[in-house]
Amino acid sequence: MNFFAQVGILLRKELLLEWRNGYAISGILLYVLSTVFVVYVSFFQGVSPMVWNTLYWVMVLFATTNAVVKSFVQENGARQLYYYQLADPTAVLVAKILYNILLLFALSVLTWLAFGFITNNPVQHLEKFLLAIFLGSLGFSILFTFVSALSAKADNNAALLPVLSFPLVLPIIMTLVKISVSALGAIRDSSLGKDIGILIGIDLGLFALALVLFPFLWRD
Amino acid sequence: MIRQSWWKILGVLLLVYTFIAGLMMPLKPGIIQVSPGSLHAGEAVELVVRGYNSSYAKAGKENMRAWLKMDDENILAASKVQVLGNRDLKVFFNLPAYLPSKDSSGSFSLILDHPADGAAVLPNAVFITQDSIDPAKAGSAWKSGRFENLSEHPGKTFPFRNILKESIRNQYFHVPLWFAMMFLFLFSLIHSIKYLRKGDPDADLRVVSLNQAGMIYGLLGVVTGALWAKHTWGAYWSWDTKQNMTAICLLIYAAYFVLRGAFQDDERKARLSAIYNIFAFAAMIPLLFVIPRMTDSLHPGAGGNPAFGGDDLDNTMRMVFYPAGVGWTLLGFWVASIVYRIRALEFKWLDR
Amino acid sequence: MICNRVSLVLILALASIVSARAQGADADFLESMGKMYVVLAVVLAILFGIVAFLIYLDRKLTKLENQIKEE
Numbered sequence: 001m002n003f004f005a006q007v008g009i010l011l012r013k014e015l016l017l018e019w020r021n022g023y024a025i026s027g028i029l030l031y032v033l034s035t036v037f038v039v040y041v042s043f044f045q046g047v048s049p050m051v052w053n054t055l056y057w058v059m060v061l062f063a064t065t066n067a068v069v070k071s072f073v074q075e076n077g078a079r080q081l082y083y084y085q086l087a088d089p090t091a092v093l094v095a096k097i098l099y100n101i102l103l104l105f106a107l108s109v110l111t112w113l114a115f116g117f118i119t120n121n122p123v124q125h126l127e128k129f130l131l132a133i134f135l136g137s138l139g140f141s142i143l144f145t146f147v148s149a150l151s152a153k154a155d156n157n158a159a160l161l162p163v164l165s166f167p168l169v170l171p172i173i174m175t176l177v178k179i180s181v182s183a184l185g186a187i188r189d190s191s192l193g194k195d196i197g198i199l200i201g202i203d204l205g206l207f208a209l210a211l212v213l214f215p216f217l218w219r220d
Numbered sequence: 221m222i223r224q225s226w227w228k229i230l231g232v233l234l235l236v237y238t239f240i241a242g243l244m245m246p247l248k249p250g251i252i253q254v255s256p257g258s259l260h261a262g263e264a265v266e267l268v269v270r271g272y273n274s275s276y277a278k279a280g281k282e283n284m285r286a287w288l289k290m291d292d293e294n295i296l297a298a299s300k301v302q303v304l305g306n307r308d309l310k311v312f313f314n315l316p317a318y319l320p321s322k323d324s325s326g327s328f329s330l331i332l333d334h335p336a337d338g339a340a341v342l343p344n345a346v347f348i349t350q351d352s353i354d355p356a357k358a359g360s361a362w363k364s365g366r367f368e369n370l371s372e373h374p375g376k377t378f379p380f381r382n383i384l385k386e387s388i389r390n391q392y393f394h395v396p397l398w399f400a401m402m403f404l405f406l407f408s409l410i411h412s413i414k415y416l417r418k419g420d421p422d423a424d425l426r427v428v429s430l431n432q433a434g435m436i437y438g439l440l441g442v443v444t445g446a447l448w449a450k451h452t453w454g455a456y457w458s459w460d461t462k463q464n465m466t467a468i469c470l471l472i473y474a475a476y477f478v479l480r481g482a483f484q485d486d487e488r489k490a491r492l493s494a495i496y497n498i499f500a501f502a503a504m505i506p507l508l509f510v511i512p513r514m515t516d517s518l519h520p521g522a523g524g525n526p527a528f529g530g531d532d533l534d535n536t537m538r539m540v541f542y543p544a545g546v547g548w549t550l551l552g553f554w555v556a557s558i559v560y561r562i563r564a565l566e567f568k569w570l571d572r
Numbered sequence: 573m574i575c576n577r578v579s580l581v582l583i584l585a586l587a588s589i590v591s592a593r594a595q596g597a598d599a600d601f602l603e604s605m606g607k608m609y610v611v612l613a614v615v616l617a618i619l620f621g622i623v624a625f626l627i628y629l630d631r632k633l634t635k636l637e638n639q640i641k642e643e
Contacts, residue, residue: 436621
């Protein structure tokens, strides 16, 4: 069975697992709604587009941490090892990354809808904003999935993921904030193309590195 | 290599040179203050000038020349110069009634020149206002000055910058810490890769030692930078581009040590922290491209230019700065090698 | 680790002393030095930092020596 077929099957497995127990989606849904509500209550006077943008990405970042942290711990070690025997270990990682991209994209859209519904929707250029969300979920997914694989090997892993990944995610989130500010029409940004290029570059670089390093990571 | 001492001696010698040359070489004579700071067009004015490291008395007033300059075209020569002392001077100007500008006011630099000190400039020394605007009438009145055969200061000096003054010397103590830190982290990356390829525990000990030395340098860089910033820009932390970059670097490597603390098993600890080290270094590279584009920096070399361009690092400073960079880097490696040797002993005797 | 914390406190204390000095009444004296005190503060901060790290290493080595002697 070739690599891509393996990735396809593993991705289907992830989705099926999610569909059957439905725990993650409903948990995250609730998490997003309550965060949005907390923010709304704290900022009852309404928010300017710039602040909206910042709050949005902070909420997405924390929701991401919560969503991805269980990637490598929800199934126990023996079962994990069994997958690595059946399939190419890198295929397992790629499937998890792809699954997390879908999950994070859905999560970002959901946060946007909920936040936009409760406060207001400052998005002027829908296509730019969706692009920002997509590139964001791409980068977050690659970085957080890999770091969660790393921290899953440690003894106290839940606290470790944010500590390890937040400093690394800073360049991504700074670029994202810049792209989405121009999607809100708050400022005219002439270097948008360059920013998108940088973000895609970061995403591809991290993805390649994750693929190279994962073979050293999974075996114990 | 670690046990050989030639490179340690070299490092110390370079640092001795850095300290002696960096602290002893005088600043180029400059102008600290001109008062009054705001003038009115059409008046005869008397400016009191205070110099730094200057020897006005030695030059004598017959050799002393002074100008007010708006741009390269419009320069006004002083009518008279009166020397009060080595650091004190009075300069007299007959300001024309109109400024060579379409604005109601403009700021002018004061330029002094005499053979003993060479030329000195105080940018934006005075602010001149005018009642009615007519650049055409200003005409030839502002063409009286011309810079001809400006004198050079005899002997080697560091440049005089009005906001920095003597603290320009921190270039040899603060800036090289950053270079040395990047070198230490680069070598730790190389040893991490070596560890993943060979699985040699010795490589892991080197990675930790280099990272520890790099962290020390980073912390020192932040502290010295904050001290310098307080007295130059007015705040310990001004959310400047490079300050943010260093802060993020330190966070990343602090996370590295947190990760190491989370493992009991030595082999696992070494392998996973090596993986994180490589991943972290790669994630740090975009910082060099991303953050500098976000805001302007107060540091020299902002706006897409490589650091240390042009006037901020002249040839005399280079003569000290490059040896300083090498010296501090070698000292950093010496620190790292001592940490490594202690860790290696510990590993050999206790962790069996 | 304790040494590191102590050194951090020392450095911060030094920093605040220097800055308090700079804002103090004796502005003329400081002006005549042309900000040389900033260079002094920076060099001292580096010296303190390195010395604090040496103390940390010294203690670590002493502990190690004692443990090896016991074995």
